[in-house]
Amino acid sequence: MAGATKAMRGIQGGIPRGIKGPGLFLAQFAGDDAPFNDFAAICRWAADCGYAGVQIPSWDKRLFDLDRAAASQDYCDEITGIAAQAGLAVTELSAHLQGQLVAVHPAYDEAFDGFAPPELRGRPAARQEWAVDQVGKALIASRRLGLDALATFSGALAWPYFYPWPQRPPGLIETAFAELARRWRPLLDRAEESGVDLAYEIHPGEDLHDGVSFETFLAAVGDHPRCNMLYDPSHYLLQQMDYLAHIDIYHERIRAFHVKDAEFNPDGRQGVYGGFRPWLERAGRFRSPGDGQVDFAGIFSRLTSYGFDGWAVVEWECCLKHPEDGAREGAAFVRDHIIRVTDRAFDDFAGSGADEAANRRMLGLDREGGA
Numbered sequence: 001m002a003g004a005t006k007a008m009r010g011i012q013g014g015i016p017r018g019i020k021g022p023g024l025f026l027a028q029f030a031g032d033d034a035p036f037n038d039f040a041a042i043c044r045w046a047a048d049c050g051y052a053g054v055q056i057p058s059w060d061k062r063l064f065d066l067d068r069a070a071a072s073q074d075y076c077d078e079i080t081g082i083a084a085q086a087g088l089a090v091t092e093l094s095a096h097l098q099g100q101l102v103a104v105h106p107a108y109d110e111a112f113d114g115f116a117p118p119e120l121r122g123r124p125a126a127r128q129e130w131a132v133d134q135v136g137k138a139l140i141a142s143r144r145l146g147l148d149a150l151a152t153f154s155g156a157l158a159w160p161y162f163y164p165w166p167q168r169p170p171g172l173i174e175t176a177f178a179e180l181a182r183r184w185r186p187l188l189d190r191a192e193e194s195g196v197d198l199a200y201e202i203h204p205g206e207d208l209h210d211g212v213s214f215e216t217f218l219a220a221v222g223d224h225p226r227c228n229m230l231y232d233p234s235h236y237l238l239q240q241m242d243y244l245a246h247i248d249i250y251h252e253r254i255r256a257f258h259v260k261d262a263e264f265n266p267d268g269r270q271g272v273y274g275g276f277r278p279w280l281e282r283a284g285r286f287r288s289p290g291d292g293q294v295d296f297a298g299i300f301s302r303l304t305s306y307g308f309d310g311w312a313v314v315e316w317e318c319c320l321k322h323p324e325d326g327a328r329e330g331a332a333f334v335r336d337h338i339i340r341v342t343d344r345a346f347d348d349f350a351g352s353g354a355d356e357a358a359n360r361r362m363l364g365l366d367r368e369g370g371a
Contacts, residue, residue: 018341019304021312022334023053023091025258028316028323030060039063039079043086050331053091054083055151055313058138059098059115066134069141076144091311092256094151095138096201101131102187103155103180103207128183135187143194149255149310150191151230154180154200154208154217162209173216180207181220184227191226199256201230210239211246214253228255231303232315233294234262238284240272244298251306258315259334261292279319286317288326289333300337312338 024046035041039056042063046054056079058066068075083090097115104112104124113121120127135152142150158176161168184198191198200208200217208214214229221227231254236243247254266283269275274282289296300312314330316323360366 017304017307017309019257019300019308019312019338020089020091020310021053021338022051022259022331023055023311023313024049024051024327024331025055025057025094025313025315026063027055027057027060027094027096029327030057030063032062037062040082040086043083043088046327047086047088049328050335051088051314053089053311053313055091055311056093057097058093058095058134058141064093066137066141069144070137073144076141080145090145090147091313092147092149092151092199093138093142093145095135096151096153098131098134098138099152099200100155100206101127102135102183103157104128105157105160107160108156132183132187136190139187139191139194139196139198142196147196149197149199149228151199151201151256153203154184154206156205156207158207159205159209176207177216177220180217184217185221185224188221188224188226192224197226197228197255199228199230201232201235201256201258203232203235204239209235210241211249214250218253228253230254230256230258232258232260233296233299234258234260234286234292234317237262237264237292237294238272240264244295244302247299247302247306251303251308254303254308255310257303257308257310257312259289259296259312259330260315260317261287261289261294261296263287263292285319288316288318288321289314289330291318291321296333296337300339304339304341 026042026046029036029042031037035045043054056064058064064079065075069079080090100112101115106124109124113127116127116130120130138150157180158173161172188198200206200214202208202210202214208217218224218227229250231247233243236246262284264284266272270277270283272284274284279285286292312334314327314334316326316330318326
């Protein structure tokens with residue numbers, strides 16, 4: 001893992017690659033009414049909003065049949081063909097809900113049962129087995145679709161103990177991460193076989209919720225090459241983390257990128273924890289791209305400098321703005337932030353050409369008697 005001192009690829013070591021986009025995560029828009037209840041129709045709508053790609057929620061059968069995708073190349077070709085007819089690419093599959101169910105603390109059993117098929121609710125062991133199978137199928141489907149990353153959650157066993165009161169008994173967190181690693185290691189190995197990275201969204205509520213917890217998990221899975229990140233700065237701003245330095249530290253592990261904005265306005269009554277208030281009343285709130293406090297100009301510059309060439313995918317979540325307005329504005333917002341990477345240095349006009357003899361003279365290396 002590279003630290004902040006590693007030279008940025010855009011400054012040394014060659015020209016950086018460019019970010020692709022804009023993409024749209026369809027999960028927040030899928031519904032029972034047209035055009036949001038059919039993959040072809042929602043693709044046409046997304047294209048009309050100005051998007052170039054879509055991230056598909058693999059659990060939503062109105063848009064995508066994961067079982068068919070894992071079993072049939074023809075079906076995957078059909079999906080990519082439908083997207084292409086609308087002028088779109090598939091950016092990634094998302095297996096967030098299934099990944100969540102790979103590890104669920106009993107305190108959240110009932111709350112997360114809704115992510116599983118009805119026949120598995122109230123049966124945690126069967127629900128987990130189903131979730132593991134689903135993530136495995138999403139890896140196969142990603143390979144068939146020609147994708148190189150799968151977006152997911154890690155699930156959580158330790159999260160109820162994130163605040164160290166009551167005092168945690170020695171070894172509790174270590175045991176939790178060892179078990180989390182035991183459950184995910186076979187899936188990471190399957191990811192390696194598929195040539196697809198698992199991009200865990202670093203997210204409160206998951207055991208992988210910041211850089212330190214990601215590092216803990218990474219160590220527990222033996223620095224597995226397929227253990228990577230989905231970078232969403234909104235979750236970092238709401239934790240009051242340095243989300244630009246995070247890119248410096250973890251850029252070699254960032255494989256997916258959600259463009260989601262947020263704002264944090266603490267006062268004398270509440271702060272990071274929000275006082276159990278609903279989203280509209282919290283000090284920290286998600287906002288439509290451009291309406292919050294996240295420095296996206298800095299993020300796009302930093303990611304581009306490090307050579308990130310994945311998709312910038314809008315994940316629309318906002319407690320104020322209508323989603324369709326947020327979607328249209330989000331496409332333009334991302335397009336305006338994507339940096340067209342230069343193939344030349346800005347001061348090339350002043351270059352004097354390569355001449356090793358001249359270089360040695362300028363350094364005084366060929367003077368009589370030596371430098």
